[in-house]
Amino acid sequence: MVAPDMARPTALAGRVQRARDGTTNGTVAGATAPVTLAAMPLIALDGLTKRYPGGVTALDGLTLDIEPGIVGLVGANGAGKSTLLKLLLGLIEPTTGTARVMDLDVRHNGPAVRQSVGYMPEHDCLPPDASATDFVGHMARMSGLPRSAARERTAEVLRHVGLYEERYRAIGGYSTGMKQRVKLAQALVHDPRLLLLDEPTNGLDPAGRDEMLELVRRTGSEFGIAVILASHLLGEIERVCDFLVAIDAGRLLRAAPLGTFTEHTGVLAVEVETGSDALAAALGARHLEVVADGRWVLVAFGGEGTYDLIRDAIADLGLSLIRLELRRHSLEDLFRDEVPAA
């Protein structure tokens, strides 16, 4: 569980900041130093730079290793997310630097890399006059699958994404949610080892968003397909990803397991129905660093003993305890604080 709204100003803010700094120094490097996570990474970027004609620098010296898992790629619109995905596919060529996927240089082994990679583009990519079955089946063959296998895989993958009878109708008549499912299906039909998703929840309503994220989560965690999910919505990343790469203006901001972004802040939050001020005073008297905040009492966490002290204080005061939890960072905090500083 991620505690909501950690940015509330408290006397513990300094402590929160210290914990955060520790994270930064301990696991993640800055924009230029490599981040090594596995002996043979799924993706290895070295000084990857892309400048578009006209002088726009979309990616600027990105050096980074990414290991398998569900990786969130976050950044504002224009941060370089789509450019990075296209470079990984060999859809565009880097200005300088190299990108290796599954230990193959994308620039020289494009078809071999792409045979095991699935890509769901951000924008519309579906011909409205084709049916989902025809389109996905054709794309399976474009990935090198034999005809009969393409047919079987198409039926399976369309069922996996939740398209049933409508798969025989022309795509032009589909809802946005159904179209997004077809886009996911074409990226999965050849059973890739790596799935690159560019804003997969674009244009979906909240229910459709939930379903799409659940599909992505299942595909990544239950079926062992590595996923890179590009999104500007931190909430989505938080829900499905276990590793996070944040880029801003084409530079690497941070790359670390999601847990370190949302790790304990060293703050224990105690929710009581009434008497939070009395509890704060009682805990203060037991030499704990305490702040009362409405129904919450925020306590500096000093180890297992802290729990006992709180339990005893509550029991002494006869209060009813609703919740006792270690607060975590939320992603929004990190971006709110660090993006302007970068």
Add this chain to the structure above:
Amino acid sequence: MTASRGATTDRLPDAQVRASGPGGSIYDLGYQGYEGPRLGREAAIRALFWHTVRSCYGIGRGGRAKIAPFTLAALAVLPAVVGVGIAAVAAQSGEVGDVLEGNSPIRYATYHGLVSTLVMLFCAAQAPELLGRDQRFGVLPVYFSRALARLDYAVAKVLGLIVSLSAMVVIPYAVLFIGRVLVAPDPIEGLSEELPSLPPLLAQSLLTSGLLGTIAMAISAFTPRRAYATVGIIAAFLIPSIVVALVAAMLSGSIEDWIVVLSPIDVLDGSNAALFDARADSEAVRAANLDPLAYYGAALAGIAVAAGVTIRRYLRIAA
């Protein structure tokens, strides 16, 4: 087949039981992996090539998409059927038959003139759809992120159209050829009589479908808009021949004669006349009286340039 069945059964214990009742159970098998062969780039190119050929004739696209290509193809075969009929009558009419045969407007040498307009219409109708559709609906990134390279996409599509067009040209020739062999009083003798026409028939078929097909694709590659491409293709075929006719009518000199090689229609007319040792349809071609090699060379150069333009476009197109 057996392997995938096996995999399905293996996974059953993990499957979630979604609903069950007296009629049986529905299993959510979830996502299945694929362990079968991955045939790679070449297989993808072949599949795209055949997909292109099928789309040219509207196969797999619903009834309305078939109307135009099949109508044009039928119109192209029709004269051949009539021609076989004339040959049949001629074969049974002795000397009168020889005269009839000699004056028949439907012969190998004249067939190019009969079908080339249909081939041009076929190009103008189908080429814009082959390339423009994928540009219009943003499908290119989906292609280019698979086993294919950009080059492969362009090559498979161009070859697909050329083969579709050559079918449209070769089938009438074949009808005429086989028909003439069969209606001959002695089919064996008929075959030996017709056989020398085979190489020029094939050569002219390839030049016609190659030159008109690559030009149509080169124009279609530059616009996602179907209407623009169609107009552009017709203009690219007709305007040069009009200009050449005007120049030929006004000027006459050895330099001016060479201008005919810039008009695809005139180049094919010239190659046809040379291959069958016949009179060219175009006034300008007759007036220029160039060496046959000039027409063959111009057609091949035109194919190379137009195919090159298409490929170059696809190597650079944004995706």
